[in-house]
Amino acid sequence: MLVIPRVLCFLFSGEDVLLLHHAPDRKDWPGRYNGIGGHVELGEDARSAALREIAEEAGVPIADLRLRGVIHVVPSETEPGVILFVFTAQALARDVRASEEGTPVWVPLRALSTVDAVEDVPVILERVLAMGPDAPPFFGVSTRGEEGRVCLSIPGDSGNNP
Template identity: 40%
Template sequence: MSLDGQRLDSDRYAVIPRTLSFLLRQNEILLIKLASDREGWSGRYNGIGGHVEIGEEPMSAARREVLEETGLETDQRLCGVVNIDTGGALGIGLFIFVGEASGDERLLSGSEGVPAWLPVDQLSDHDLVEDLGFLIPQALKARSEKGIFFAAYSYDNDGKLQITLTE
């Protein structure tokens, strides 16, 4: 399709693409304990990810983010897509990936935070970013079924996260 055919209009809803990766090793999942300067999420565990840069597609961005934040090179598979309505003209398109780590590679820490292997069955014992209790089970289910899940996030008037899963 030509650029003219894209019908770009600044009045339309726009989405900023991001990735979030969950890496597995036996019964553990690799999360990152976010740095103290991360407003709202400081000290909490999250998946590994970030923004898709200009000229990148989501898979390459996911691999790049994992390499930058952990030092690991991994193969990953798309397992979910979440549209996040922030209440404004800009939203977020979140691409969820799951991959496997091969063994006991040394993890790097950086400005984003400190990566850590956590037992999957003990995640409730840790301070997780709000939506991980939803995302991780959905991503692992999609991975095992070789499928992709779709969801939408929005926020109510009190700023509380609302999650809708498309069946």
């Protein structure tokens, strides 16, 4: 089974989270909101990939980068599997810059339900926001459900994504 390593990063500033509004012509999540992230390059570790993706996709200086979770995205008949390393960090500035991937947007956490986010984003954010600063990473499994919807299961959580 082929598994591709990727990173997903959520940057916080006060009560806001930085999400990437994907460009409409992107293969993955066109027009939808997701965290900052991408592939771990050959010979690169996950932490270095997170730092690189944050710089490339948002250009925001950060502090306190932490690994918060590891999610196994189960392969489908047409797509390989993914090991997704979920990171959080504190943004040291709010100025962002767009990239070919999309436009970074500060979204108030209380307004998260008003944006067209990838289905697992609210579930992951709820989990990482409930974690203490020294909590160990969570582990989860993600599959594609009906109509290609992302379904995330985190053992021990009662409110998993349907």
